[in-house]
Amino acid sequence: MITINDIAEMAGVSRTTVSRVINNTGYVSEKARRRVMDVIEETGYVPSQHAKSLRTKETKIIGVILPKISTDTSSRTVNGMNSVFEDVGYQILLTTTDLDQQKEIDHLRLLQNRQVDGIILIATNMDQKLVDEIKASKVPVVVVGQEMVGVPSVIFDDHAAARRMTELLIEKGRRSIGYIGVDEADHSVGVQRKAGYLETMAYHGIEVPDAWMGTGDFSIDSGYEAMARMLEAPVKVDAVFAATDRMGLGAWRCIRRHGYDIPGDIAVVGIGSSETSRFIEPALTTIEYEHEQAGSEAARMMMQLLQGKKKIPDKKVLDFKLVERDSI
């Protein structure tokens, strides 16, 4: 392996000078600079990041913790982060938790050991242990997807989105609107979306029997099953609002399998704007979140944190877009 010492020797200067031309810092005579450049060019020398990091305490690597890599949401978010980090010469070190809460904490530690400059966590819960771990972090942490007080976060307005969607259903003349949610450990999806739905129903004076409230686990199948149970409710629903598109897809399929018409008998809506939801006929009405934007916002926040800007906003709430299609 070729080192800075080799270059110095070949160029007939000290390694201090080589370092200076590499980093474009301090004074170097044009003649010396040229000689060094030439040698670097012909040897293909590249400085060791480790040696550099050891000295500077900087790695230009951002650790990213994902709940699951194989999802459209994750990949779009990472894509957004990548677009800003790339421009500033940062890279991403990815880890996945596979929805294991303990792993979120493990990876938080692991990444710090890797001496990443910062960590972006795509969060699915707000467990107190997790929050503690984040606050104890030696490097800046930005959270995406869940609002954590005291931690810079990028979130979607789940509450407003759910309200808006429920309103839409009511505007369209639906009254008996069922809901398929998820566990409340997930504050954004489990709590906020449900609250938006419930509040809007209450606002319009519509009572919601228990049988209209289903719970799934994000999967298509769980949406199917929740819907199947809902179809047996004593008071029939004329619409169903699934907290995610995938569960909405399951409900959609279930409704058709049971011989009902969409939207004639039952309207179906979701949140997430997946490709499949757009492609089926009738296409699913949904809410579109800009995950790329969430990623790039998180990255921008991280850069500000890294630049020592103290006064960065504690949270950034992203907009959503209602996508009205045939299922309604």
Place this chain on the structure above:
Amino acid sequence: MITINDIAEMAGVSRTTVSRVINNTGYVSEKARRRVMDVIEETGYVPSQHAKSLRTKETKIIGVILPKISTDTSSRTVNGMNSVFEDVGYQILLTTTDLDQQKEIDHLRLLQNRQVDGIILIATNMDQKLVDEIKASKVPVVVVGQEMVGVPSVIFDDHAAARRMTELLIEKGRRSIGYIGVDEADHSVGVQRKAGYLETMAYHGIEVPDAWMGTGDFSIDSGYEAMARMLEAPVKVDAVFAATDRMGLGAWRCIRRHGYDIPGDIAVVGIGSSETSRFIEPALTTIEYEHEQAGSEAARMMMQLLQGKKKIPDKKVLDFKLVERDSI
């Protein structure tokens, strides 16, 4: 920051001893070990990976170059790699090329500077410059998705898959089978799949007019457009084979929009087994590749390379599965 020296001092031993207990190497008395362990425990000390890497020349990080992160294929492949790397304490450093060929080369270099232990490249082409760069790499490289002579690769049998799919269509009584492919720079998808189709057609003595051969760019829209052109061919097709599910989806939609029945008038098949292809009605007949397996195989190959095993297989060809559904 707390270092090995602090631990040594607090435990009343030399840092050599601390290093020994951390790495579980050499002799350490039980008493000393315990003292060191205790101090590490209570201080929460973690060794600096950079200092360690600087000495050992090992980083336990594998660089992964992806053409595009926002695709099902990419994420499943990374998932597969992750599952094996995780067990052996390796992590993944991700970069994306966004289908820019120059970036593939740039990232290959960039990752070496990061002193990754190895690089896995999900390849979309076999440009000679790229091959040269790979062969010049200081660290082991494994390629996924394209066969590169002299470079350990994990590939799918695209040729056999396309043959099998064409055969199936013919078994079902179709003769006028159109094809929607992609640019030949992509050897696997562009060349191999088309060859499989063409050979099977020739084997059965079916002539293929130019108007049956379309080209897209992997997108749904490009499949739609290629199909639209094909529908105007003087000799009508009674089936269409798209080289990817996404283009197949476009063709599927185009056929229906033009008032034809699937599979009554025209059968549609693809390759890739995407979620949407499963969900539409009639569901798309397709070929399923095990991307997770491709990822884990690549990771295993990498580990063997890293362990200095010289005699690893030059390539690993993965199996495929025919998924017959209603579109045929």
Place this chain on the structure above:
DNA sequence: CTGAAAGCGCTTACAG
């Protein structure tokens, strides 16, 4: 404008 020297936090022969 340039270089000698110290130091970043580790590991590893070597000597005891």
Place this chain on the structure above:
DNA sequence: CTGAAAGCGCTTACAG
């Protein structure tokens, strides 16, 4: 079983 010392490849005051 243990420690002193050298060295990994860099950067950065400091002195000239």
